[in-house]
Amino acid sequence: MASSDFLPPTLALAAAGGLAFLAASRRVRALEERFGLSILSSSGLPFVLLGAWLASSRVGMLNGDVLDDLRPAFEFGLGWLGFVIGARIDLKRIDRLPATLPSVVGATALLPMAVLVLVCTPALLLLGAHPEVGLYRNVAILAACGVACVVPLTSAQAEPNGGASPMLPEVTKLNEILALAVLGVVTVLYRPDQQLTNWSLPPSAWALMLLGLGSLFGVLGYALIRAAHSEAEEFALIVGLVALAAGVSGYMALSVPVVCAFAGATLINLPVRDPEGLVSTLDSVSRPLYLVSLVIVGATWDLGLWQGWALALVYAFARLLGAIVGGLWAKHLEPEGLPSRATFIGALIPQSPVAVVIIVAASTAWVGERPDSVRWTITAVILGAVFVDLLARPLHAALRRRELSP
Amino acid sequence: MTRALILVGVVLAVALGSRSFLPADAVVTGSGATLAMGLMLLMALLSAQLTHSLRLPHVTAYILAGALMGPDGLALLTSAMLADLSPVKSVAVGLIALLAGCELNLRALAPRLRQIGLLSFAGLFGGFFFLFGMLFALLHQLPLGEGLSTTHRLVIALICANGLCAFSPPVVIGILTESRAKGLLTELWISIAVLADIAIVLTFSLTSALAHQVLGDGGSQTALGGVLWHLFGSLGAGALIGPVLAFYITRVGRRVGLFVFATLFVIAQLSGPLHLDPLLMGLTAGLFLENVSPVSGDQVIHETEVASLPTFAIFFALIGAEIHFSDFFAVAPYAVALALTRAAGLFLGVRLLGGPSGADVRTRSFVPFGMLPQAGIAIALATAVKATFASWGPAAATLMLGTIVVNELIGPVIFRVAVGRSGEANQRHDLPLAAHPAHAQSEPETTPAA
Numbered sequence: 001m002a003s004s005d006f007l008p009p010t011l012a013l014a015a016a017g018g019l020a021f022l023a024a025s026r027r028v029r030a031l032e033e034r035f036g037l038s039i040l041s042s043s044g045l046p047f048v049l050l051g052a053w054l055a056s057s058r059v060g061m062l063n064g065d066v067l068d069d070l071r072p073a074f075e076f077g078l079g080w081l082g083f084v085i086g087a088r089i090d091l092k093r094i095d096r097l098p099a100t101l102p103s104v105v106g107a108t109a110l111l112p113m114a115v116l117v118l119v120c121t122p123a124l125l126l127l128g129a130h131p132e133v134g135l136y137r138n139v140a141i142l143a144a145c146g147v148a149c150v151v152p153l154t155s156a157q158a159e160p161n162g163g164a165s166p167m168l169p170e171v172t173k174l175n176e177i178l179a180l181a182v183l184g185v186v187t188v189l190y191r192p193d194q195q196l197t198n199w200s201l202p203p204s205a206w207a208l209m210l211l212g213l214g215s216l217f218g219v220l221g222y223a224l225i226r227a228a229h230s231e232a233e234e235f236a237l238i239v240g241l242v243a244l245a246a247g248v249s250g251y252m253a254l255s256v257p258v259v260c261a262f263a264g265a266t267l268i269n270l271p272v273r274d275p276e277g278l279v280s281t282l283d284s285v286s287r288p289l290y291l292v293s294l295v296i297v298g299a300t301w302d303l304g305l306w307q308g309w310a311l312a313l314v315y316a317f318a319r320l321l322g323a324i325v326g327g328l329w330a331k332h333l334e335p336e337g338l339p340s341r342a343t344f345i346g347a348l349i350p351q352s353p354v355a356v357v358i359i360v361a362a363s364t365a366w367v368g369e370r371p372d373s374v375r376w377t378i379t380a381v382i383l384g385a386v387f388v389d390l391l392a393r394p395l396h397a398a399l400r401r402r403e404l405s406p
Numbered sequence: 407m408t409r410a411l412i413l414v415g416v417v418l419a420v421a422l423g424s425r426s427f428l429p430a431d432a433v434v435t436g437s438g439a440t441l442a443m444g445l446m447l448l449m450a451l452l453s454a455q456l457t458h459s460l461r462l463p464h465v466t467a468y469i470l471a472g473a474l475m476g477p478d479g480l481a482l483l484t485s486a487m488l489a490d491l492s493p494v495k496s497v498a499v500g501l502i503a504l505l506a507g508c509e510l511n512l513r514a515l516a517p518r519l520r521q522i523g524l525l526s527f528a529g530l531f532g533g534f535f536f537l538f539g540m541l542f543a544l545l546h547q548l549p550l551g552e553g554l555s556t557t558h559r560l561v562i563a564l565i566c567a568n569g570l571c572a573f574s575p576p577v578v579i580g581i582l583t584e585s586r587a588k589g590l591l592t593e594l595w596i597s598i599a600v601l602a603d604i605a606i607v608l609t610f611s612l613t614s615a616l617a618h619q620v621l622g623d624g625g626s627q628t629a630l631g632g633v634l635w636h637l638f639g640s641l642g643a644g645a646l647i648g649p650v651l652a653f654y655i656t657r658v659g660r661r662v663g664l665f666v667f668a669t670l671f672v673i674a675q676l677s678g679p680l681h682l683d684p685l686l687m688g689l690t691a692g693l694f695l696e697n698v699s700p701v702s703g704d705q706v707i708h709e710t711e712v713a714s715l716p717t718f719a720i721f722f723a724l725i726g727a728e729i730h731f732s733d734f735f736a737v738a739p740y741a742v743a744l745a746l747t748r749a750a751g752l753f754l755g756v757r758l759l760g761g762p763s764g765a766d767v768r769t770r771s772f773v774p775f776g777m778l779p780q781a782g783i784a785i786a787l788a789t790a791v792k793a794t795f796a797s798w799g800p801a802a803a804t805l806m807l808g809t810i811v812v813n814e815l816i817g818p819v820i821f822r823v824a825v826g827r828s829g830e831a832n833q834r835h836d837l838p839l840a841a842h843p844a845h846a847q848s849e850p851e852t853t854p855a856a
Binding site: 224226237243245247252288 | 412413416428443490664668671
């Protein structure tokens, strides 16, 4: 065997191991927190670049066959991340929050969505996307990605008095759920050709199917883990449940993360003995799983399309504008429990990892040959997150100065 | 039990319902395999809950669950789905071998290495001798042997007997793990299964090379070179992976189970194109961790416990799903005869030839039970026979696979009983994760399920 055959896999192995080592280290997480960076722009980007490098013609390790091999793992990863997002929705905790929460969520989700639609539609048209070939679908998905903002408050965005807002994490979590709901609607409306399947249902029936499957898997999960005798068995059962939920929804061309999110939300709101412990167990796997998924995202990423770069700038601008407009409007409603204006808007700016889950899930759920515009949107969401992160800190500082000035 | 039965019904209904969405001949990459993975894992774990009260080994429950859903069972799993899940199989083999290596402290075993070697030889020789004779005799009866010269028959008997001698380290380790077994016999069972596995891989390559030479198709040099690369390349790669794992465990120490699993996944992906053996790589890495590095094998076993259960369940369910019952029924009487002959050879070999090993009679009577189960390696060798020898390979492989099915289903049950009677079951008390109650469990349960 020639030594050149050994080199790419060995390098890949070393690179993946090294990156995993770096990404898992406390220092990287501390840096992320200190600079207010999202996971994608800090530890995630190297994984995306690694995927792009491994798929490049020079290395050729992540070729079509290997990606096909990895597809089950990738689909499972999407399901797991969806499940974790859903499992963070605790209705009892939400019930304890001020009654103005729905208005705040509406303002911080619907207004940015409207801004993204208004800005991205003409941009996509100018770049050459056609209404007949997925324009509306792409715009809807970009809007969904745009409202998914990062959950935790970074140290840079904390209140000057050190206090934390109880409402803010719930707002961002619900925004993520709304973003997933948009993805669900898109996959219900854009179905595979019914000639190729045995079932012929209207979109409304598919919507019911999506909700029903999510709820069924949630209840099934509850019944399964009630019978578990140990944490190890419980973990194995949840892995099986998520794989089955992801597999069934993917098989039926429904959105994998959406069905799994419903399942997670259903499960966690049933009388589970230790919901926090369960979420913590689920969460412990989600970060590495997300990072590894990014390698596959990187392998399918086409950086060479200039339209993707242009759209990324437009998308980043629209996200910033949307976050400011949404944040200002939400503060205008004068709800209780929200932090200062600068902190609130600052928390709405960084893009959530869920956005990448949504864009990739939408891309893999595409039926038939994917137009180039789908690749542009992937580039836009990945690079857009980086651009937004670069602008977030100075913008937050400016907002705070303005707030503090008499 | 009632709850498990209801849940089995619900899972099967969901799987059947979703499979009806697409026509039977449709192939869906990704989704099909993910569905298969979830279905196999849940059905395997639920079957283990169901068979727990029947005192059947969980490994057998996993295999039966897979067989029920496989292409020759309810056909919920297609051959394409199983093929898509083959990386999971390689990961499981690597993980099983890694854990086996972590169990083997060479310093502690050093005084017994001669005994282990002699007992392995005794079992293998006894099994081989009996199988060779029986196969040579059967070839006069079977259509497979019609019109072949005596030399040709001898070669076929040699190859098949060699392949059918294989033991199953994964099944042995799986049953010992679920039995919480610890003791001298437990160490012997693991060491012999692993050592014999290496010997079988080596001798099979040599007998294949010999067969090519005798039958005159000129593949011997390639085969021998391949064996050497397969063996020493795998050992070398394992010796590199061991320090990587040790470095990660000592320096990072977070999510170790996941890191080990991810590393094994990469290894599984590389092993195919590089013609390396994930079993040997995992074993070497495990031996390094336990015997050379500052990391203890027990620590690795503990850290990977959460990842092990789902991996093993899927692995054994996959093995069950790959059972070809149609092939088995075609050769059932011969297969049963061969399985009995193999068992007789193993027991007599160890009893008669194991004397010089210094093992007492009790040890010699228990050791062959760990040699009965067969699975992955034997199946791989049968598949290799089928692929390598075009003229007689498929028929010989059918006979081999039939015999393996018998040992696959009966062997673990008998071995589990033997472990129980040996007095070494439930001797392990380091159950940190298994002792953690599930998050949803309302009251502590007393019967461990895994």
